[in-house]
Amino acid sequence: MTEAAPPPGLTVEAKRSDEAVIRIRGLRTQFGPQIIHDNLDLDVTKGEVLGVVGGSGTGKSVLLRTIVGLQRPTAGSIELLGADVLSLTDQAKEALRTRTGVLFQDGALFSSLTVAENIQVPMREHTDLPQELMDELAELKIAMVGLPPDAAGKYPSELSGGMRKRAGLARALSLDPEIVFLDEPTAGLDPIGAAAFDQLILSLQKSLGLTVFMVTHDLDSLAAICDRIAALIDKKVRVATMAEHLRDDDPWLHEYFHGPRARAALDAKASRVSA
Ligand SMILES: Nc1ncnc2c1ncn2[C@@H]1O[C@H](COP(=O)(O)OP(=O)(O)OP(=O)(O)O)[C@@H](O)[C@H]1O
Structure with a gap:
């Protein structure tokens, strides 16, 4: 069966962005005088593994919490699986929650x-x-x-x-769920445990067709499993592949992706690919 032509006026770009399962526009998050996100835009595409990085306190966890509806932003819009998160009824919020899964940093299991x-x-x-x-x-x-x-x-x-x-x-x-949100899933694991957890996420993503939104500091995870990386810089996100970030001359990106730990992660990835 051939694909139906897009309706008149629907551009290829618009068609592509229709695949976004998370769409954030003009997000502003503020705690008192402290502005965390300012006019932040982000699209996360169905089926991708997106890594979210940034310096300490740049608002990675707050961004995750805001998308899943645990934190209300000061301004902007958030669409999650086609629903406008900020104007949902409680019932619709509950329904949306069944389509997403969250792994908080400490696992947050009931003891x-x-x-x-x-x-x-x-x-x-x-x-x-x-x-x-x-x-x-x-x-x-x-x-x-x-x-x-x-x-x-x-x-x-x-x-x-x-x-x-x-x-x-x-x-x-x-x-x-269709989307899983992971907040530093490999934090506190030894390198072997962390690599095994990365591979678990990747295999589940592939077999279940999940979209993965993963806040991480772990360069090995970024290199091993992320399709794209969203870097929180100047209260906004800069989304690119790792190869593109490596060419970016932003000072934080440069220090992050060209430091000794990044080189080790990239070398490990290169040797995996060539093996
Ligand atoms: N509920 C809150 N009330 C006031 N300030 C908050 C609240 N939650 C987070 N913040 C502040 O927002 C900023 C961003 O916090 P967040 O936890 O998102 O940072 P992060 O990028 O995940 O940092 P890290 O990598 O250190 O975990 C921090 O300065 C934090 O103190």
Whole structure:
């Protein structure tokens, strides 16, 4: 079947931007006199892995929280999966929440619940599935993130840091979201654990067709799995591929992407590609 021609007046550019699952325009975020984002625009395309970087305090986590509706901006518009986040009814907000998953920096698991119960929290909140089915789904999510089956009955305190991250990811995937938001998913993991977590994110992204919005400081993650990188600079984002950022002469980008750690990450990527 041939693709239908776009309606008159719809340009190729407009057609392409229709694929944006997150579209931010003119975002301004301010805490008292402190302006964090100013006239920030960002499009995130369906199915991409977007890395979000920036110096400490530039507003990466606030941006994530604002997109998922946990923080209200001072001005601007945010479209998430076609819905205008800032004017939704509570009911529509709930419905949108079932289509997104969030992994906060510390995993944010409930310490008094087992891993399976943690994974079932969003199911209980948003569905009325019978317990038996929720148990089966929790088992499936546990397998998907590479945890052993006996992790289901364990409490977060009984897991290693890497396992807790995986459990947090399983909970973020609880309702089969279309977009996952990850806040520094590899922070606190050793390099081997971090690389394994990167590969897990990449394989889930590919098999589930997820869009991934990932705040990170981890240059290895950026090099290994991100399609594009949004750098928070001067209260706005500059979105480009890693190769393009490497050619940018902005001082922060230059220091970030040309320092010794960046070179090591790029060398590691180059040797993976040539292997
Ligand atoms: N609820 C809040 N009230 C007041 N100020 C806040 C609030 N949340 C964040 N901030 C401020 O906004 C700025 C951006 O915070 P954010 O956590 O987004 O930074 P970040 O880029 O994620 O930093 P880091 O890389 O250090 O985690 C910081 O100066 C922070 O103190």
